[in-house]
Amino acid sequence: MSLRLLFLDELKGYAKSKVMIVLWFGLPLLSLLIYFLQPDTEGVPISFLVGLLVSSIGGTLSGIMLSTSIVSEKNRHVYDLFLIRPVRRSSLLLAKYFAVYMCLVVAVVISLIFGLIIDEFTVGLSEYFLNETFESLIISMSSMAITCSIGIFFGVLVSSVPVAAILSVYLGSQLSSIILLPTFFIVTLNPVILALTLGISITSVIMSINMYLFSRQQF
């Protein structure tokens, strides 16, 4: 009950935040910009590039947003008023995580649809293009899932807003690229299955650590 309520509340808050508005409108516009710049994509669909771009920019921004908002709320004792009620500490983190992730997924989907529309008008859509876009979508979502969990990790662990932001930028996005690394060395690996497996397992481990650390913190 409290998780659902907190999730819907956080979703409302993040959906109205400037960062999300930038992501929702800015990233599709970036797709357009990529089209006008006409980079040599060597046959890679625009939608694929857009997907990677969104996961990189969106993931990083969301990681920063999560880490800094948690640090700031911890420092301002915002959680005190939640924790005196029948609310699990883990619900506070999970609600934030799912709200931001949901907003990001919306941004990715909007951007990919934009990319597909551009592809349709420029080179025409094919099964290959759709497969590439789907692959891009799965990789982006897995990568963002990890980035967001790392953002929460630094939010829980650190007590300074700038430090949390810096760590999220440098480590969050770097570590999330881990899901692509194995495909560079083992070409037979299916990138979609690998991204899904690593995305879910790494995120679950990091979020479990986050919840453990958060439950032990003194407010």
Place this chain on the structure above:
Amino acid sequence: MTNVCIEFNNVSKKYKTLLALDNISFNIQKGDIFGYIGPNGAGKTTTIKILVGLIRDFQGRVNLYGKDISINREEFHNIIGYHPQEAGFQVWRTVDHCLKTFGRLSGLSSEYLENRIQEILELINLSDVRDKKIVHLSGGMFQKLRLGQALLHKPEILVLDEPLSGLDPQMRYQFKKIIKKLAKSGITILFSSHILSDVQDIANKIGILNEGKIMRIGSPEELQSSFHIGNLIEIIFAKNTPLCDGIEAISDVENVEKVKNNKQLIHLKSNVDIDSSISQIMNKVLQQKCRIRSISLVKPSLEEVYLKYVGGETD
């Protein structure tokens, strides 16, 4: 049948090497307004955080209505309302949204909350800002909102941590009025403060805490009488009245021990009949045709009592 509402039994709390609470024990009766006073860092907020469940690793036992709060935590969430000293809000919310969220988390239905929020906002004079974002509220309004969220679920026990700090005199007056009104409705109130006049105004029972130890507990009157200054009478003479020569004669009155401060403070021997001594002194003074504005028995102020227990100096 016992009427004890809150019981602290040998409670200690240590932060690494700092002993914040040192084996404190006290209890609060149902309907009491308990003023918890002590200097900054005395352990007031730690005590309160243990009571509301924000600190769970402590030694000792805390009971609410005879039940251990560590075991029956879930049961007590909705009995206690907590006004924290420094808790913030998510400032992107409106006042209404904030109260609705806290209300729902306390298990109240949306339909019930519609009216309840209006009631609370009227009580704390925030009706005008119901749809305003919290980020636009003033410091005083922020403080009132903290109180508002604590009252949403009609708690039986209200715990207020420094509720009056940082408020201007007008706001303090309003706040004290609200607290008194709540107390009249039968809520048990524990509030901490380091402003003695506020405690004296509101509380019917006071606990003095210093360096993690309970120094004294009692009603304001009990605390004042525990601070023994002897039987001291103060005479204030009428303005422009020169002290009569004969006033020296006060020293000769039976049971007068010494006369000082320009003959205005008169110490009587202990265990004497004060009323009879005052009559004798009055007669003596009036015989000398001295005009008196007032004559009173001097009691120690709460400030003197407080300073005695926390180690400060009195004049």
